[in-house]
Amino acid sequence: MTTTPGESTPPTVQESIPQLVERARALITGGGRRILGLTGTPGAGKSTVAAELLDALGDQAVLVGMDGFHLANAELIRLGRRDRKGAPDTFDVDGYVALLARLRAQTSGVIHAPLFDRSIEESIGSAIAVPAGIPLVITEGNYLLHDAHGWDAVADHLDQTWFLDVDASERRRRLVARRESYGHAPDAALAWVADVDEPNAQLVDPARDRADLIVRVSPTGEASARTEGVPA
Template sequence: MDKQVEPDQLAVELEKIASGDRRRIVALAGPPGAGKSHLADALFSRLNNRLPEKVQVLPMDGFHFDDMVLTARGDLARKGAPHTFDAGGLLSALRRIRADDGEEVAVPVFDRSIEIARAGARIIGPEARLIIVEGNYLLLDDERWHPVTAMFDRTAFIDVPETVLRDRLEARWAHLPPEERMRKMDGNDLPNMRLVLSKSRPADYRVVNG
């Protein structure tokens, strides 16, 4: 479909989905710096006011491999790249959510203040009808991520110009010395950004956000 929408229009579309009896899972994908977390939180606040307890957010970042694992594998410098996430763990959580069997589902949440995923830090209750999953690689055209993509009832991709993304990523690391900032940008953030922009599957909605 790839229907272009503003964030407010997306909220209207999602409210229709959340009002039904069947549980639905929606992907909110986009490159680093696109504003996925901000938009997911804004959608949650708006929809939760209208449909209390019916909406939850599941951030993909909770499925980061721990730094100890990444260090042992020599991947710490690439933290945030597709292979540094537990795609299988995310898939298992989505299967439990989709089962909609009346049980709570505990999911991990990434704590950026300490760079650690906290296990069971968020509970998706049985009353939730709409789960918004946000993350970089939810629509990635890669065999490890295809089963994840197949779990979604609707998909949205945040559309931000590459120049804007680069500015946002530079601002994210503004507190670092110039050499370290450029190392993070050129060695990880920019390759991840370009991968998502070039290798993501088409979405139902393309959200203008930049």
Template sequence: MSDTVVTDALALIPASRDGRGGRAVLGLAGAPAAGKSTLARHLVAEINDRTAPGTAGYLPLDGFHLSNAQLDRLGRRHRKGAPDTFDAHGYVALVRRLLEETDHPVYVPDYDRDLHEPVAARHVIEPHTRLVVTEGNYLANDEVPWSGARALFAELWYVEAPDEVRELRLHRRQRAGGLTDEAARDWVERSDRPNGELVKRFQRNCTRVVRGDALRSR
């Protein structure tokens, strides 16, 4: 599977025109802990190894989590990870910038699982980056503004893993983040599981399905 998906991702890199290369964005959607971030990082590393450093870049949706302060203000912290706990408009705007602004570096936020907060400018998309791999739970959603991002992707792949594999990963993730065993199980059942069921509803909007259950996911 690995070689096939890397080859297919390489094929999305736009052909050079008049000595100038274009840029494309590959989206990876899927339920929580399906293996999206692992696959995205794998694709970026493999493409850069096979071509030149910086040919591929990484854009995680998790960098657009609302801060805990904003979630507290909105009364949504207990639902962190749901669609309305992200700056979705900001994410769509950045995807659009990456396609339009290719003459200067564009800085990209990330999410820090130790701080439990988004972190600005952890990643950078360089002017010579030709393919941006972006991943997140809600990239296939029909609702505005998510649907606006989907229209910008060259392709949108659905990363799939069995529910039991995902939920084991999610439980480990919450335990690593400091929750007790009981609190971790409660969070998975109350938050991650319904979010995953929502994500599954929009699989039909993806161009292909790739398996993520063999990948080690955070």
């Protein structure tokens, strides 16, 4: 379920990780398989929130990331897109959508999903096992609500999609720190964020209006500030 064009803006909440964990628990109380999508601009904290949810939910959840469907570097070179790796048209979108459909319909056995290994910048097939008994599949990535290159088919397979929102200055700080952690010099890190991450953020940000919920993550213990009609 997602907000469609013409409908009202999705509600915004400011919540701590424990509060988001309770939201995720509520999603699976009815039984059966649910798929939760976490999206947002680069540096919004998608991977961090996904990891926190997994840690809290234990064997009730598994993460199947969008990044597992990066096209291989050799294929990107063949297509002339290697220098744009991470752009919307550098993924196997049809494969991702097909896997989400399988996960949503799964009632028995184990489904295996790919994992993106940043140490080699390639995906490893069948690296993530998803048994049928796991009630919550979390998937995260920039383009879950993108409306081009086939990404518009993703939303139909998600039960809820949360768009993680963060101040632009904090997002840039995180992204520069990330590049430096990869070994980039400070000037090179700043240039990468300006030339690659910022244009990507501008591409992703409009998708917030198609989310079920806009989430601003607050520190644990901080009071939750809810807006736009979300009940306390």
